[in-house]
Amino acid sequence: MSQNIRIVHYINQFFAGIGGEDKAHVGVGVREGAVGPGRLIEQKFSQGRIVGTVFCGDNYATENPLDAMNEIIEAIQNLEPDIVIAGPAFNAGRYGMACGMVCEAVVERLGLPAVTAMHIENPGVELYRSKIYIVPAGASAATMADAVNPMVELAAKLAAGTKIGPADVEGYIPQGFRKNAISTQNAAERAVDMLLQKLKGEQVKTELPIPVLDRVVPPEPILDLKSATIALVTEGGIVPAGNPDHLEVGRSTRWAKYSLVGIVDLVEKSHDAIHGGYDCFYANKDPDRVLPVDVMREFEAEGYIGKLHETYYVTCGMASYVANCKRFGQEIGKELIEAKVDAVIATGT
Amino acid sequence: MKLELAKFLVNKIEFGEKTEYDNGLLRVNKEEMLGLIGEDYRIENLDVDITNPGDSVRIIHVLDMVEPRFKPEGGIYPGFLSPPHTAGSGRTNCLEGAAVVLTGEYSKTEKGLMVSREGLIDMSGPAAQYCLGAKTHNLVITSKAAAGISNADYDASIRLASLKAANYLAETTKELISENIETYELSDTAEGLPRVAYIYQIQSQGALLETFVYGSDAVNLVPTLMHPNEFMDGAVVSGNHSMQTVPTYIHCNNPVIESLYQRHGKDLCFVGIILTEGHGKTTFLKERSASFAAKIARLLDIDGVILTQEGAGMSMIDQMLACRECEKQGIKSVVITYEIGGMEGNDVPLIDSVPEANAIVSTGNREELLDLPAVEKLLGGKYIEGAFVLNEQTEASGAITVNFTIVYSSTNQAGAMKMRAMQY
Secondary structure, eight states: OOSOEEEEEEEETTTTTSOSGGGTTOOOEEEESOOTHHHHHHHHOTTEEEEEEEEEOHHHHHHSHHHHHHHHHHHHHHTOOSEEEEOOOTTOHHHHHHHHHHHHHIIIIIOOOEEEEEOTTSHHHHHHTTTSEEEEOOSSGGGHHHHHHHHHHHHHHHHTTOOOOOHHHHTOOOOSOEEEEEOSSOHHHHHHHHHHHHHTTOOOOOSSOOOOOOOOOOOOOOSOGGGOEEEEEESBOEEETTOTTOOOSSSOSOOEEEEOTTOSOOOBTTEEEOOTTSOTHHHHHOGGGTSOHHHHHHHHHHTSSSEEOSEEEEOBOTTOOHHHHHHHHHHHHHHHHHTTOOEEEEEOO | OEEEEEEEEOOEEEEOSSOEEETTEEEEOHHHHHHHHOOOTTEEEEEEEEEOTTOSEEEEEEEEEEOOEEOTTSOSSBTTTBOSOOOSOEEEEEEETEEEEEEOBOOTTOOGGGSOBOEEEESSSGGGGTSTTSSSEEEEEEEEEOTTOOHHHHHHHHHHHHHHHHHHHHGGGTTOOOSEEEEEEOOGGGTTSOEEEEEEEEEOOBTTEEEEETTEEOTTOOOEEEOHHHHHTTSEEEEEOBTTOOOHHHHHTOHHHHHHHHHBTTTBEEEEEEEEEEOOSSHHHHHHHHHHHHHHHHHTTOSEEEEEOOSSHHHHHHHHHHHHHHHHTTOEEEEEEEEOOOTTSOSOSOSOOOTTOOOEEEEEETTOEEEEOOOSEEESOSOOOSTTBSOTTSOTTSOEEEEGGGBTTTTOTTSOSOEEEEEO
């Protein structure tokens, strides 16, 4: 079986040699044979050859995903591949997303195997790892060879129709499920081995890693509410009518802030509840149910609190990745501290 | 404390005129066996059957499994068949490769905890590699609760029947001399090696979900120190009929005890067993139990512990708390646990966890599905009930799809099996 596996390689405008950020808008194109990193892939992939390279600008791919994917898939299909390799995308966010999208579309629409590589922190990992095979790569193209080798190994197995084993055996980023297998030793024998390693101070490889989550300790209460500035922050998805910034309804990658100047009460049609994780009917009838501006204004008028901070912060927490949520908290917290806010009421749904 | 375990290997079981052990062949006089265990008004339709590995046989309604053991000087299964005197010394004969498999059908008038949560053993086919009992030559006890008898009463009576049957079978070796005697003793050759204890959790939630220590249920047991040999004589007996709990067979053949004994004097010093009860019913009891377990370990100057659990959510919390308390005291820990990760394996696999549990050994996801082919002969009953079989209406001898939960002991919580879950 020499070189008869037909590979199509997907890359972005930069690796296609067209240009950097200034050329990120370019559309879909096709080159014959291997281009850029494809040459290294072809060199390593002894049983196959790259029959064509499909490229696309990162902005075009991520800002017009429907059109871009239709065009990319059509171009790939025309090349009649046995397998599609995308990237490596390293830690380039939009390139990673594009590689993920392309691989997902290849698997779902063409029924062909696909593999890509990117850095573990690339947002494309969290979005696509459950659906496709992603091999871990370094942060920059300097690590090209390290990323290409495992990607090619996995691609060769996929192309040959070999059953793919567990993540740490095959070297891909876990897709997020666990399957039973038979080990060579019983669990008790493995436990004693593991304990002896631990007692010697050696690195132990747990069979079931436990996610370590932060615990947020509530701060001390405010002593003098009457002079305190209090802000409203919500993950409940209350946005001005029409969702002007197209905030995501879940799996959020960003947050937004809006003015409360002159607003004493949120009413139906002034604001929308867009959250994808709860029935928004009652929140849309009266958005104060999630973002209690009305009550805060009453407190302000009574002098029970000093004042309501005139900007509120919002995102949708539903199924959002912890890493993103942590970043939201840090970014929002920084602004609130700069604005000399004393306390926050954070509502959740 | 020194125990000599005299092993008599069984490679076939069959019915015959005389109950005897004959050079690997275990012959059973059925009438005599039934006479011995059948004199109990609480049991109806009592029968015994035999089955060997490779048979096209499926056993359902499996409640417990017991290894035939006998002590020539008396004292086996203390608290049940003998007074609750400290066990674990002298000579114990065992029929290695044989087992008494206890099945039973409860009355369906009782609900809640008082229903059966049973296991399944396939003697051949794809499930045989996963379930305990598929590689042993089994005497299978079947019966149902007599009319008007509570399930708790019936359960107590069949437990006694299974222990008596096990003792009766092993008694055949009374006059025989084994060529295979293993000596178990915590010798003092291990001084200077890391001191290791086993935090051995048993579950006692209530009738049908209880474990006995010297014949008495272990509800709210304050963690206590035991010698590993005590378990080999049956100091702990299971009445815990809940899917993947620890059968009496495993309490006597505990794999953690076996592994620690094998390393004793070579890599570690096996100090003893801290027996705890899982399923602490309140936070108070949970914290007290975890603290007591860690305190005993500290008093014994323990460097490392292995923790097993028995049960599900409540017991997992207890195991994790004990792990945390030990790590807080600077005692290194390894946790053995099964996973409850959903049929697709994509659910959160543990009901509770603590960050200190950084060394976990998995015994597999009990919720994964397994397809079983039809078999020629069915023992124990006719239909499997409950959520763990996808074809509840199909007679259990047919092709069925089941959850690993009912594949008997496949995710054994004491770590006896080779299955584990892998990350994909």
